Amino acid sequence: MLLLSIDTSIRGCSVAVHENSGLLASYDLNTDKSSSSILTTLIKSAVEHSGYDLADLDAVAIAKGPGSYTGLRVGVSTAKGLCYALDKPLIAINTLQAMALQVAPFYAGHLLCPMIDARRMEVYAAVFDDQNNFVWPTQAVIMNDASFQDLLTDHKVVFFGDGAAKCKPLLLEHPNAIFPEMEIRPSAITIGKLAVQAFETNQFEDVAAFEPYYLKDFMSPPPKKANLTV
CATH class of the missing domain: 3.30.420.200 (Nucleotidyltransferase; domain 5)
Structure with a gap:
């Protein structure tokens, strides 16, 4: 069983590849922005580092949220795109x-x-x-x-x-x-560990219907007041 896991719940992104319960590769990027181009680059690197191709994957796992609206949207869109392109099942794990x-x-x-x-x-x-x-x-x-x-x-x-x-x-x-002193961030590594268990019990999502677990509606910031002069 070869699983790719993705977490974009907060700033930056994290990817991991597991073979059964063993971790083969992982990459974490801690930035202020989540970008689909950065994420796909990390995915490609992690899969290649593990010695496999994307076509070899048995499933794709995603951190479903809660978390950043934009980050979750980027991660879920990328995971669903891979599942469609590769005809692989989707697994969703609570962040x-x-x-x-x-x-x-x-x-x-x-x-x-x-x-x-x-x-x-x-x-x-x-x-x-x-x-x-x-x-x-x-x-x-x-x-x-x-x-x-x-x-x-x-x-x-x-x-x-x-x-x-x-x-x-x-x-x-x-x-x-x-309160632990160490910083603890969401990680694709533990998403993958839980996804292995989900795979073994066939806990797959409907790729077409699946949406991130936003927990509450997105609220855009209020518009800035115009600085008018006469």
Whole structure:
């Protein structure tokens, strides 16, 4: 089983190639923009580095979101294009669940709360146990002093991702709130690990109908006021 995985949930992009459960190649580019041309270059490089051609792939996996509207659109469009061109199935993985998989081995017995930055004091978040099972579903959360207090009463909770900075000033003093010092970003590597499991159980998407998991409608910034002079 040869899988290509793609993550464009936040700025930049990440690609990986797995053969069964083994990682063959991965590339990460941390930039402020997501570009289809950059992404396709990384895909080509990763597949070639793994010793295969695109035609050898058995499936394409994509991080479905939540995350950046533009980034998700670029990633999903690219993945769907590859599936159409190569006649391969599409696998979609929750971005937050793949992030939780990155830190689970280091926090046995803890709850894991990956967070992706949204607007103002809002984050996209979910909570998982250390076996990567959902404890709290994916949702948009407006952070305030009461956020996560019910969970923190009885559990140690690890908060991470680029949205965790918004809740750190509110929860840092709580003895059960943990904030890792390392930066934890969405990664195609853990998208691929979950995609291998999905492939084995035939969890494929309808390529024509599939859309990113935006979680909420896109909101464009307000127009700038014109500077009129007379």
